[in-house]
């Protein structure tokens with residue numbers, strides 16, 4: 001089944017391709033389809049924003065769609081940056097700038113207070129009647145400095161244990177444990193009954 005991955009984030013597209021292709025789906029990106037939609041993500045939750053993106057891309061294409069809204073919640077910062085993760089260091093900032101801003105905010109904060117979690121909401125629209133929303137998480141903590149060259153976004157500063165950042169796992173390893181993989185497992189369970 002051809003399914004549009006409603007994201008402009010190339011890191012997400014890569015992960016979805018690796019998660020879905022072995023299962024017989026044909027994931028295509030917005031770029032593959034030549035779609036360049038500006039979508040206003042003005043929801044108040046990850047789930048609402050994923051719904052907004054999925055609805056708009058399904059409206060434009062009429063094809064099955066999966067949209068992802070995700071981000072990082074840091075306990076010490078009251079759950080920030082949360083749904084604002086992509087805009088944390090302002091529009092147009094790089095992953096490195098966002099990571100540095102977060103490290104600056106967390107400077108001097110002791111390890112027990114550095115807990116964080118990644119959240120991923122997926123909203124899937126197959127057609128006008130069949131829609132699914134699932135959420136996956138991954139617990140960890142914020143490191144002291146960026147580490148590792150894999151993945152994308154906040155991966156280099158997100159520690160999964162005392163030594164290892166998420167960016168030190170290759171894609172296959174990240175896809176065994178990530179918030180996105182956990183959400184995708186739930187979505188695939190729901191789609192199995194289709």
Ligand code: ITT
Nearest residue numbers: 007008009068069070071072085086152153154155
């Ligand atoms: P789309 O809206 O086009 O999907 P986006 O990058 O703007 O792309 P979001 O609004 O969902 O996506 O923002 C997600 C933010 O959280 C963004 O800054 C990502 O880098 C970060 N993020 C999400 N999943 C991540 C992951 O697996 N590893 C590291 N950072 C992640």
